[in-house]
Amino acid sequence: MKPLLDITADRFRVSRAAYTDPAIYAAEQAAIFSRCWLFVGHESELAQPDAFATRRVGGRPILFLRDSQGAFRCFLNVCPHRGAQITRERSGKSRSFTCFYHGWTFDNAGTLRGMHEPHTYPEGFCQAGLHDLVPVPRFESYRGFHFLNFDPGAMSLRDYLGGACAYIDTIVDQAEGGMRVIGEAQEYSARANWKLLAENSVDIPHVTALHPTYLQLVATNSQGRMKRGEMPGYSLDLGHGHTVVERIATYGRPIAQWIESWGEEARVEIEAIYLRLVDKYGKERADRMAHCARNLLIFPNLVINDIMSVTIRSFQPVGPDGMEISAWALAPAEELGTPALGRRLTNFLEFLGPGGFATPDDVEALESCQRAARVAREAPWNDLSKGLSPGGDDQRGDTMSELPQRAFWRGWQAWLNQPGRAGDAG
Numbered sequence: 001m002k003p004l005l006d007i008t009a010d011r012f013r014v015s016r017a018a019y020t021d022p023a024i025y026a027a028e029q030a031a032i033f034s035r036c037w038l039f040v041g042h043e044s045e046l047a048q049p050d051a052f053a054t055r056r057v058g059g060r061p062i063l064f065l066r067d068s069q070g071a072f073r074c075f076l077n078v079c080p081h082r083g084a085q086i087t088r089e090r091s092g093k094s095r096s097f098t099c100f101y102h103g104w105t106f107d108n109a110g111t112l113r114g115m116h117e118p119h120t121y122p123e124g125f126c127q128a129g130l131h132d133l134v135p136v137p138r139f140e141s142y143r144g145f146h147f148l149n150f151d152p153g154a155m156s157l158r159d160y161l162g163g164a165c166a167y168i169d170t171i172v173d174q175a176e177g178g179m180r181v182i183g184e185a186q187e188y189s190a191r192a193n194w195k196l197l198a199e200n201s202v203d204i205p206h207v208t209a210l211h212p213t214y215l216q217l218v219a220t221n222s223q224g225r226m227k228r229g230e231m232p233g234y235s236l237d238l239g240h241g242h243t244v245v246e247r248i249a250t251y252g253r254p255i256a257q258w259i260e261s262w263g264e265e266a267r268v269e270i271e272a273i274y275l276r277l278v279d280k281y282g283k284e285r286a287d288r289m290a291h292c293a294r295n296l297l298i299f300p301n302l303v304i305n306d307i308m309s310v311t312i313r314s315f316q317p318v319g320p321d322g323m324e325i326s327a328w329a330l331a332p333a334e335e336l337g338t339p340a341l342g343r344r345l346t347n348f349l350e351f352l353g354p355g356g357f358a359t360p361d362d363v364e365a366l367e368s369c370q371r372a373a374r375v376a377r378e379a380p381w382n383d384l385s386k387g388l389s390p391g392g393d394d395q396r397g398d399t400m401s402e403l404p405q406r407a408f409w410r411g412w413q414a415w416l417n418q419p420g421r422a423g424d425a426g
């Protein structure tokens with residue numbers, strides 16, 4: 001296999017085959033999506049015992065639930081009998097699940113409780129424990145974010161997240177009563193390789209070129225706060241393929257940066273939130289929470305964007321050329337029923353919703369890149385050298401650097417090249 005990364009002191013290039021080759025896709029499924037911690041859902045999606053949600057994670061059908069005792073559990077949504085889906089509902093509340101094919105019934109702790117015509121099965125069939133729902137090999141959570149891992153020998157979630165934990169803390173600690181997902185996921189798809197969205201989600205340099213209409217709106221709403229091209233801050237390689245970009249927000253933030261267009265009433269509310277943060281965390285941390293925005297990529301396919309509002313985004317590859325994307329709005333529980341939530345959700349929809357100012361632009365750009373990668377073999381390289389400084393360690397850069405993309409690819413290569421893992425990333 002030809003090398004896929006071309007890295008020298010002053011050059012960082014990625015072969016476009018890495019976005020299209022079915023052999024690379026298969027290697028990623030084995031070495032990344034079967035070995036890394038993958039986001040399943042947020043605890044607030046299952047607010048009560050007996051709540052459940054189904055989704056696809058790492059290519060597998062997954063049943064994410066709280067049992068009747070309130071414990072979070074995660075099973076393959078696959079019947080132990082002959083493999084039909086245990087439940088075909090997207091979400092709901094249930095103490096038990098009955099497979100639609102032959103009627104095996106399981107409680108929400110995963111134990112087989114009965115079946116049609118039980119007398120036709122050997123005695124003690126249910127009690128044998130061999131026919132219960134199959135839990136995912138590893139299931140752990142951090143600050144309300146639940147992850148699974150298909151590798152029983154994987155490092156702990158806490159070790160995997162490493163330096164990303166501090167950024168999750170900075171987001172979750174903004175809330176007094178915990179963070180809550182608001183409403184259902186927004187779902188859309190793109191005919192592009194999943195790695196293009198990983199790159200895009202921490203790509204600050206594209207914003208002014210690709211989203212000028214939105215920036216004009218922000219500049220108008222923010223009464224001159226937005227100064228084009230000025231985004232002081234930094235980008236960081238957090239290891240394992242995780243990366244973050246943090247910078248001064250030049251727009252309104254529900255926590256806690258007021259802009260004139262939100263009106264006087266909002267100013268009083270937002271000042272009170274800011275003072276609470278200062279009181280609890282000190283001025284320096286409160287200022288970061290209130291006045292800085294951050295895009296956090298948790299390898300391989302989770303993004304937490306804390307910008308005008310907070311968004312969780314995960315994307316599931318469905319082949320080299322396609323992905324399905326889910327996005328959830330996250331808000332402090334104490335905002336429910338307040339005008340602050342309205343401001344937050346307006347921000348979420350305006351920019352990041354599937355019909356917002358950003359998402360359709362981004363999808364078009366990613367699909368354009370994918371089309372070229374598929375056919376234009378005479379132009380085989382993507383270039384990610386922006387901000388590379390020869391002799392530098394490339395662990396920390398400015399916000400206009402392509403350091404986050406390089407951090408992602410270094411992590412990608414390391415996962416693919418792990419001993420005993422499928423694939424050779426070259």
Ligand code: FES
Nearest residue numbers: 079081082099102
């Ligand atoms: S496949 Fe589920 S009961 Fe037969």
Ligand SMILES: [Fe+2]
Nearest residue numbers: 207210358362
């Ligand atoms: Fe964008």
